Amino acid sequence: QKEVEQNSGPLSVPEGAIASLNCTYSDRVSQSFFWYRQYSGKSPELIMSIYSNGDKEDGRFTAQLNKASQYVSLLIRDSQPSDSATYLCAVNGANAGKSTFGDGTTLTVKP
């Protein structure tokens, strides 16, 4: 079992729809959770971080964390073609600054 697993993708949604990206992790004592966006040919960019159970909203993005289920998700509302990218989930252990990354899910938003 991988330490961090994401939807295999690719995921395709129409413009204006909600895109839902999911991630599960194996280390129960993980404390910090991140979502990165990576455009083709570019480096990853941090877009969301979440540390407590529940929802965290930032503009059109909502991160959801459920530590009991070891599950973290990212919702993108009113998806735009510019949201088309690979989204990486990353998890930090309880005493580590190092992140473990998932393989990424590629999202395509069709006009």
Place this chain on the structure above:
Amino acid sequence: ETGVTQTPRHLVMGMTNKKSLKCEQHLGHNAMYWYKQSAKKPLELMFVYSLEERVENNSVPSRFSPECPNSSHLFLHLHTLQPEDSALYLCASSQDIRRTGNRGGYTFGSGTRLTVV
């Protein structure tokens, strides 16, 4: 300058060459990382430095040699590489939570696209 700066952006080298990749962060972070990203593959952690001490070496071949002279600079020295080493090499920085309690994520540089011929 702000953020994390990597140079060069592109590098083509022969298998017998020696070259170095440079990374500089202007964020006051105390941890720096080298990652390798090959085409259609996930990020592979290579090295971790925290407060200039190498805390992780992820079974990387000795033809890759890291150097961290201070908390703002990180180098990756390359020698006698193989064609399969061609990839995007990413530097990142963060705050090491074990020392500061700050749980922020990574800031990545733009990467060096390396081609070994």
